[in-house]
Amino acid sequence: MEIRARAPGKIILCGEHAVVHGCAAVAASIDLCTQVLLQSSQDGDVGLLQLELKDLNLQFSWSISRIQDFLPSETLPLSSSVECCSSDMMERLIALVAEHNIPEANIGLAVGVSAFLWLYISIAGFKTAKAIVTSNLPMGSGLGSSASFCVALSASLLALSGTISSASDQDGNLVLGERERELVNRWAFEGERIIHGRPSGIDNSVSTFGNMIMFKSGELTRIKAGLPLKMLITNTKVGRNTKALVAGVAxxxxxxxxxxxxxxxxxxxxxxxxxxxxxxxxxDDLSIIEKEEKLQELMEMNMGLLQSMGVSHASIEMVLQTTLKYKLTSKLTGAGGGGCVLTLLPSLLPSNVVEKVIAVLESHGFQCFIAAIGGGGVEVCVNHRL
Amino acid sequence: MEIRARAPGKIILCGEHAVVHGCAAVAASIDLCTQVLLQSSQDGDVGLLQLELKDLNLQFSWSISRIQDFLPSETLPLSSSVECCSSDMMERLIALVAEHNIPEANIGLAVGVSAFLWLYISIAGFKTAKAIVTSNLPMGSGLGSSASFCVALSASLLALSGTISSASDQDGNLVLGERERELVNRWAFEGERIIHGRPSGIDNSVSTFGNMIMFKSGELTRIKAGLPLKMLITNTKVGRNTKALVAGVAxxxxxxxxxxxxxxxxxxxxxxxxxxxxxxxxxDDLSIIEKEEKLQELMEMNMGLLQSMGVSHASIEMVLQTTLKYKLTSKLTGAGGGGCVLTLLPSLLPSNVVEKVIAVLESHGFQCFIAAIGGGGVEVCVNHRL
Structure with a gap:
């Protein structure tokens, strides 16, 4: 059996930082995804659990019996009843991952692999399988790459375990109902907790359900986007300390x-x-162009307010200045202090302008993505014949 | 008799644009001045009124009898009772100035010369004299150059007419009391009205009284600065349409x-x-350094809020980015859309850093001034022996 799942990343359209102080923020899915390919029967690999992180060119492999020593089955939850990973379990996972000699500096990788093991064993048990992960989301840039990994992984594992077993649509994708997505989302959230400690739940919710989400005072409200939107996402590649930025605003x-x-x-x-x-x-009566202009104005206003909080950065300002030359509006997305910047690409913008802007941005060492905003959430496709 | 008067320009420290919507703003005097030298008796020039604008390399000259034809004395106010310039009078002034062939494009110059004539004749009557004007304030950049011209001119004319005749201090300057300054201020305001139509009265008030002024809902409150402050003022030289910017925010x-x-x-x-x-x-308990840091933070916050109003400009952002590289905080001052940018120069900042910043800014074609903030207002010095 082969299962493919893909789950989108996210952007914060507006409200970052202010959301910590009780204000509304809006997040949206982007059509940049993490894909998990789960191969449940590998000839010659019986008794092994394998993880391949293609983009990082890394392979991990554990014998199932070794895992069973570390994580006895009576300590594990059932795939249909989501539980959080206890601190005792967390220690066991870390010890198991540590056998793979991950450099100490790469703590993010170690917790990511721990989350993989936890989700795998909790949902699918001690099955032999290989998981191959690819992503076109940059890691650690605020685009929800870890959540999309957890969501795609949880969805594929819930399909593997038969816990979600919906009918397929014409493209071969499982038709996931509200209940199935909710289960995927809850497991993904537990994975996120292993990776991030105290995630908001926004990233995994957007990745699971797609579209947009408004969040305020801890409450998430799903929003259906009626407007097709395209954003240029520029990754400044400047690393930042989200905790310090949030503390600085406070x-x-x-x-x-x-x-x-x-x-x-x-x-x-x-x-x-x-x-x-x-x-x-x-x-309503407004044309798409008028709406895009309104959105640009709101983005500019939000960016100014973020600047007044002191969370901008020279690299962000460089993106703002560059896109302004082409009369395009940009704002930082996420914590600021580096990270990613959004630029609305109006529907009537000629593609050669987009190409020019990207060329200039990339000449500064930035990485650019074009993303459609507010698309669907996680997708799972099961091929039983393999 | 020779009279010298000098009157300072101003900056808006915070609150521009918001003040139009009923919020408080703070303006401060800067030690960049307009100087008027009034020579009341010129051998060989009897019967002439002359105006020399040194910085523009321009000279104007009218015979007193010609002026009397245009502006009969019964239509003029007395120097001690301030009146506004009627529209009929304004037409006569413009006709008189038009004899001097000022290019149509330079409407600013024409109204400035009109204001000169109006103030001169209204305050000093039909005396023979020469006024030589110099200024280290850039014109039309929001630093209050026209107000400082009107204030210095009014003060020197009120001294010439004997309407203000205070005792002199050890430097030879007249000791101007509240009543004298109030009279200067009111005349200068009438001059400003000729130049600007509907001035706020802030520029001439700061220029007359010096120090700082808080203004809110049309009320001006004088503030005594207890903190010595230095600003780098960068003139982007980008012309802007203040009315359009104010309308855009509205x-x-x-x-x-x-x-x-x-x-x-x-x-x-x-x-x-x-x-x-x-x-x-x-x-209070805060050190000067702590206060400077607070001011920098407030300036950054105000700048962000101005950005959210959409009144920044690529040239302003360039100054912000440049000074940020040296860990200095800047904000636009005045209407935005170009014009001038303030950069706080902390008291412990080494002078070679200031020199470097200025060199970089000037390499972009900007013009830099270092100004002390919140100094005294108009000064008048009378030399009777000449």
């Missing part, structure tokens, strides 16, 4: 409570307006 | 009333905080 809010609470309020209003425009579809 | 506020009213509120809070810090002097 400190600034402590020093200037009145001014900063108004800054947050302005962002809350922007998130509300933006989600209204995006949901409107063809249902 | 339109944006109309499109996004909730978000924009929070943006304005945030700026109001910033203006209040900034004026408190600046007034504090040595009266």
């Amino acid at each position: 400190e600034r809010a402590g020093r200037h409570p009145e001014a900063m609470s108004s800054v947050f309020k302005a962002i809350d209003a922007i998130s509300m307006e933006l989600s209204t425009i995006i949901q409107s579809g063809a249902s | 339109e944006r506020a109309g499109r996004h009333p909730e978000a924009m009213s929070s943006v304005f509120k945030a700026i109001d809070a910033i203006s209040m905080e900034l004026s408190t810090i600046i007034q504090s002097g040595a009266s």
Whole structure:
């Protein structure tokens, strides 16, 4: 049996940082994905669990019996009843992963592999299989690469274990209902907890359900995008410390409570307006071009407010300046201090302009992606004949 | 008799644009000045009124009798009772100035010369004299050059007419009391009205009284700065349309009333905080360095909020980026869309860093000034012996 699952990454359209202070933010799926190919029967590989991370050119392999020594089955949850990974279990996982000599500096890889093992054994048990992972999402850039990995992995494992067994559509994809997606989402969230400690749940929700999500005070509301949108995503490749950036904003809010609470309020209003425009579809009198202009204005406003929080960075400003020369509007997405920048690509923008902008951005050492916004969530395709 | 008057320019420290929407803004004097030298008795020039604009290399000359034909004395106010220039009078002034063949494109110059004639004749009557004007303020860049011209001119004319005749201090400057300054200020405001149509009165007030002024909802409150501050002022030399920029912000506020009213509120809070810090002097526990850091943070916040209003410009962003490389904080001052940018120069900043920054900025074609902030207002010095 061969199972393919792919799950999208995400961007924060507006509201980052302000969301920590009780304001609304809007996240959207992007059509950059992580793909998991699960091969459950490999001749000659019986008794092995293998993980291949293609983009990193890394292979991991454990004998099933070795795993059973470390993670006895009575300690594991059932695939249909989601449980979190206990600290005792976490220690066992880390010890198991540590046998693979991952450089200490690459703690992100170690926890990612731990999450893989936890999800695999918890959902599929001690089956022989090989998982091959590829992704066109840059890692650690705020585009939700870890969540899309957890979602694609959870979905493929839930299909492997037979826990989700929907009918297939004409493309061979399982038709996932609300209940199935909810289960995928909950398992993915547990994987995210292993990787991130205290994730918000936004990334895995967007990756699972697709479209857009508004989140405010811990509550997630799914939004159906009625407007086709394209973004240029520029990865500045400047690493940043999200915790320090979030703390910096909180400190600034402590020093200037009145001014900063108004800054947050302005962002809350922007998130509300933006989600209204995006949901409107063809249902009102504004043309797509007028809506795109409104979105650009809201993005510019949000970016200014982020600048006033002090979370911009020279690399982000460089992207802003470059795209401004082509009359395009950009804003940082995520924590700031580097990371990724969004540039709305209006529907009537000639493709040669896009090419030029990308060429200039890439000449500065940045990495560019064009992404459609608000597409579907995780997809799973099962091929029983293999 | 020879009279010298000099009057400072101004910067807006914070609150530009938001002030139009009822929020507080803070303006401060800078030690860049316009100087007027009034020579009341020129042998060989009897019967002439002359104006020399040294920086523009321009000279104007009218025979007093010609002026009397155009502006009969019964139509003029007295120097001690300020009146505004009627539209009939304005037409006569323009006709008189038009005899000098000023290119149509230079409407600013024509109204400036009209204001000169109006102030001269209204305050000093039909005296023979020569006024020589020099300034180290760039014209039309939002640094209050026209107001400082009107203030220096009004002060020198009021001294010439004997309307203000205070005692002199040890430097030979007249000791101007509140009443004298108020009279200078009111005349200067009438000159500003000829030049600008509907000036706010802020520029001439700062130029007359010096120090700083907080203005909110049309009310001006004078602030005594307790903190010595130095700013690098970078003139981008990019001309801008202030009216269009103000209208653009109002339109944006109309499109996004909730978000924009929070943006304005945030700026109001910033203006209040900034004026408190600046007034504090040595009266609290914060060191000068801590205060400078607070001011930098407030400037960064205000700049972000101005960016969210859409009044920044590529040239302004270039200055921001350049100074950021040296860990210096900048914000636009005035209407934006070009014009001038302020960069706080902390007291412990080594002078070679300042020199480097200036060199880089000037290599981009910008013009740099270093200015002390919040100094005294107009000064007048009378030399009776000449």
